[in-house]
Amino acid sequence: MTPPALRGIDIRQLRYFLVLAEELNFRRAAERLHLTQPPLSRQIAALEAALGVALLDRDGPATRLTPAGRRAQAAFRTAVQAFDAALAEAASGPAADRPLRLGLPWWVDMSAFPAVDGAWREATGRAGLEPVMDIGPTLLDGLRRHTLDAALIAMPHELHGLRHVPVARLRHVALVPSASPLARKRALRLRDLEALPAFLRFARRQNPALWMHYQRQYEAAGFKPATEAEAPGTTATLAQIAAGRGGTLMPAAMARQRYAGVACRRLLDEVSVEVHLVFSDALAPELVEALTAQCTLFEAALG
Incomplete structure (x- = not known):
């Protein structure tokens, strides 16, 4: 059974994280997503809170993926691709x-x-x-x-x-x-x-x-x-x-x-x-x- 905290995660948050994981920069990621930085930061924080792990290391001069973030990047990419493929199959x-x-x-x-x-x-x-x-x-x-x-x-x-x-x-x-x-x-x-x-x-x-x-x-x-x-x-x-x-x-x-x-x-x-x-x-x-x-x-x- 999916833990209650995880049920609130939606596919949009996974997409946001994947873009941020590529850019490792909130400003550039927000530009790609046509957002401002505050809502992007809130969505990533909500995702981390639901998962109970830190996905990004924000300390220091550059943003980096944590070990959990690297695992999440691979898993979320697979999940998003499967989700999109399912939608395409249903619509085609x-x-x-x-x-x-x-x-x-x-x-x-x-x-x-x-x-x-x-x-x-x-x-x-x-x-x-x-x-x-x-x-x-x-x-x-x-x-x-x-x-x-x-x-x-x-x-x-x-x-x-x-x-x-x-x-x-x-x-x-x-x-x-x-x-x-x-x-x-x-x-x-x-x-x-x-x-x-x-x-x-x-x-x-x-x-x-x-x-x-x-x-x-x-x-x-x-x-x-x-x-x-x-x-x-x-x-x-x-x-x-x-x-x-x-x-x-x-x-x-x-x-x-x-x-x-x-x-x-x-x-x-x-x-x-x-x-x-x-x-x-x-x-x-x-x-x-x-x-x-x-x-x-x-x-x-x-x-």
């Missing part, structure tokens, strides 16, 4: 009978998706694609939890052993208010955007590696905006630009559509990102092969 039907759950970056132009879905059905004879749009870290979490089958991920990201293939390198365009003098130019330099009230970009905490990928390109072009503001998603970001509150960069596919109050302009400095198709480790090999064979579909949708 024959591969050809259910849509393939495909994660997409939040900035993807969905007007191209019906053509991609139709081409996938025709090429494979399978059910269609079920799109799920979110930021990269959340999509990767879905792959690890097996709630997604595959996802298009802007690199770099820490993939932790997930299989992946490159799909496209995407150049970016500038999005500025239509009422701005910058909109009268046919092409812009990055440094031209310094004249805007703010440069809108995703928060560094969402994905530090990808944020730095862009930052290095900005620095190489000598781009130093006086004010930066968080880009809260495609719709809200476009609304802020239309209101004259700033500008941003997005993959060139965004220029396919017209947005009221927003002007898309070619960028003379190269800013780009590589997108990979990343697979869940629970995805059947024949589906991995089928998706890999259709990478040109996704490249067309992105570009």
Whole structure:
């Protein structure tokens, strides 16, 4: 019989501990989990209290796993994998009978998706694609939890052993208010955007590696905006630009559509990102092969 103290442990606490055991740093682990440090610390403390053992040694300059923590890491990893596999098994039907759950970056132009879905059905004879749009870290979490089958991920990201293939390198365009003098130019330099009230970009905490990928390109072009503001998603970001509150960069596919109050302009400095198709480790090999064979579909949708 399970001791009463252990019955309150839930799978979320095990996931939190596994991320913390990899990072051995509460700040970085909290960023990966999209939490602040206090709730993460409370969950780990509750887990240790329920188990009656210390999993982490917090004394000294660095956090370390205790012997019990190392044993727990191996045991919890096995338990979480078994839990996720059970959920995937319960939710799945024959591969050809259910849509393939495909994660997409939040900035993807969905007007191209019906053509991609139709081409996938025709090429494979399978059910269609079920799109799920979110930021990269959340999509990767879905792959690890097996709630997604595959996802298009802007690199770099820490993939932790997930299989992946490159799909496209995407150049970016500038999005500025239509009422701005910058909109009268046919092409812009990055440094031209310094004249805007703010440069809108995703928060560094969402994905530090990808944020730095862009930052290095900005620095190489000598781009130093006086004010930066968080880009809260495609719709809200476009609304802020239309209101004259700033500008941003997005993959060139965004220029396919017209947005009221927003002007898309070619960028003379190269800013780009590589997108990979990343697979869940629970995805059947024949589906991995089928998706890999259709990478040109996704490249067309992105570009």
